[in-house]
Amino acid sequence: MKRGFATVARYRDAGLQLPQRATQQAAGYDFQAAEDFTLPSIWRGDFLRLLWHKRHGQSLTDADYIAAGKTLKPYLVPTGIKAYMQPDEYLLLANRSSGPIKRGLILPNGVGIVDADYYDNAQNEGEIFFQLVNLGVRSVTIKKGERIGQGIFMPYLRSDSDQGGQGQRTGGFGSSGR
Template identity: 65%
Template sequence: MKRGFKIVSSYADKKIKLPVRATQQAAGYDFFAAKDFILPSIWQPKFIKVLWQLIIKSATEISETETQVAEKSLQPLLVPTGIKAYMQPDEFLLLANRSSNPLKRRLILPNGVGIVDADYYNNQTNEGEIFFQLLNFGLKDRLIKKGERIGQGIFLPFLAVDAEVKPQQKRQGGFGSSGK
């Protein structure tokens, strides 16, 4: 088996969908939400209050606590897919937003794209479950329904430099663990 998708064990009996290509020429595999998920709007009252204070006052007049509370509403959330991807060692899965998400649903991937490395599959922390990091800049909280398309993934090869010193470290965790 060269590359593909499997359901993580914690979702084995949850009737979730494997990613699929929508058309014959589609490059990306559509990923679906594994469960109902509420993605809060960034426009929370505490954020608006601090934003207003920034407009009418100087930033030094806003307390650290107020700043932290406001910034928390700008934090993206991880929407679970219940899916893991296996691939060849010289490949990765690029996670991208659906083109309709920002325009129609006000949802963005704040990191632009996500990268799923081959060694993320079956890691110790979360079995390699793929999450889409999303931020809702719409005015209201957004309910993402189980089975709703939330993003897409494209398998791609990558190249290493000629004189590379091969990394010796093995992956020790799940989401965001390769930079530790």
């Protein structure tokens, strides 16, 4: 097995569809939501309060900024899917081109990277999540089976002086960082 997709155990009986390319020339495999998921708009509560205070020249506290930051956070939309690949490959996660235009949904980091050693990690079995922010003025409900993003398998190169990372992946999402 060189590269492909599988369903994680917790969604084994959920009838999920493995990612597929929509056309013969499509580079990306379309990922779908594993369950209904509501993404709240960033334009609410503490964030609006912060903007109002700034606009009116009022001072803000650290607590104000922390509260507004909680409103602006991205949400992890589950796919129920994991990806296996060769050691010198990664899966690039990208927004669907219609996401921002039609629904106001963006990946806040631009793209996501799924490393080969993420597959079957002990923390979450390598389940792929799409990190999304809703820039629209209303909450958006994503229905189970709705396409939320795409993944493209990519090779990568190493520098001449690369010694390789000495660490081992110990967890799931975001676990390879320091």
